[in-house]
Amino acid sequence: MAEKYNDLLQQLDMERLPRHIAIIMDGNGRWATRRCLPRSAGHKAGAEALRRATELCREIGVEALTVYAFSTENWRRSEEEVSFLMSLLIEYLQKEVALMNQQDIRLGFLGDMNGLPAEVRSALLQALQDTAENKHMTLNLAINYGGRDELCRAARRMAGDVQAGLLQPEKIDEAAFAAYLDTADCPDLDLLIRPSGELRLSNFLLFQCAYSELYFSDRMWPEFGKRDLLSAILDYQQRDRRFGRA
Ligand code: FPP
Numbered sequence: 430m431a432e433k434y435n436d437l438l439q440q441l442d443m444e445r446l447p448r449h450i451a452i453i454m455d456g457n458g459r460w461a462t463r464r465c466l467p468r469s470a471g472h473k474a475g476a477e478a479l480r481r482a483t484e485l486c487r488e489i490g491v492e493a494l495t496v497y498a499f500s501t502e503n504w505r506r507s508e509e510e511v512s513f514l515m516s517l518l519i520e521y522l523q524k525e526v527a528l529m530n531q532q533d534i535r536l537g538f539l540g541d542m543n544g545l546p547a548e549v550r551s552a553l554l555q556a557l558q559d560t561a562e563n564k565h566m567t568l569n570l571a572i573n574y575g576g577r578d579e580l581c582r583a584a585r586r587m588a589g590d591v592q593a594g595l596l597q598p599e600k601i602d603e604a605a606f607a608a609y610l611d612t613a614d615c616p617d618l619d620l621l622i623r624p625s626g627e628l629r630l631s632n633f634l635l636f637q638c639a640y641s642e643l644y645f646s647d648r649m650w651p652e653f654g655k656r657d658l659l660s661a662i663l664d665y666q667q668r669d670r671r672f673g674r675a
Contacts, residue, residue: 437659441489445666447619450486451495451641453633454479456625456649469513474651476521483568485655487532489662493567493615495539497633501575515549518572522552526559533565539611540574541582567615574611576635583609612637620644620665624653642668 454475461471479496486494499514506514522536529536536556545553553572587609590596596605607613618637623629626647630638644661646653 460649537569
């Protein structure tokens with residue numbers, strides 16, 4: 430029988446919590462199709478799964494949760510699905526702010542904001558502003574995000590700073606580079622979770638994944654519950670992270 434939530438909670442080593450977790454929220458479409466539901470129902474259920482995951486991270490003291498909500502490649506989906514996802518994002522941002530303020534959660538953003546429809550951009554900017562002072566935890570939404578695109582944007586800004594005399598090329602080391610990434614104000618990524626049985630990074634956090642632990646699950650994202658997230662964290666706590674040491 431699957432272990433109970435509270436039993437799993439008891440097993441957590443609070444001294445070895447991942448500080449930063451990222452999730453590729455995959456499997457919404459398959460979850461819905463298997464239930465003879467439209468894909469949009471899968472995305473709706475995916476948004477609920479995100480609420481649960483955020484709640485658990487906050488409860489146990491994870492500092493940052495970063496989720497892949499819409500990739501630079503997702504524009505290739507049908508107009509209907511893209512438009513549904515954009516409306517869902519707006520609804521989520523508008524509804525969630527009150528709860529995030531109650532729970533002292535700050536919203537963060539990863540991606541290219543310029544490529545977003547004006548209504549999404551304005552809902553996002555409002556939510557970022559409304560939660561900016563919150564301290565307990567950060568929830569980062571990656572929207573119109575691609576890892577390669579992030580690296581290009583960072584390189585472009587760095588080149589601009591070099592040109593303007595603000596940055597010396599010989600001073601560009603890993604830490605200086607990381608400061609130009611969308612995750613500049615986040616702790617290093619400790620754990621990356623991908624549900625739905627796919628074993629790929631799909632252009633997510635390419636620089637940040639260098640030393641993070643990877644956890645794959647066959648569950649679809651909408652059915653990925655707090656117990657699954659706890660199991661992933663417990664699995665992470667069993668790993669021997671050597672960072673290149675013997
Ligand atoms: C991948 O599943 C999921 C997405 C492209 C969108 C993720 C969006 C959500 C979880 C909900 C909206 C998020 C917020 C923040 C409100 P898929 O559609 O590729 O699933 P499939 O591989 O089974 O087709």
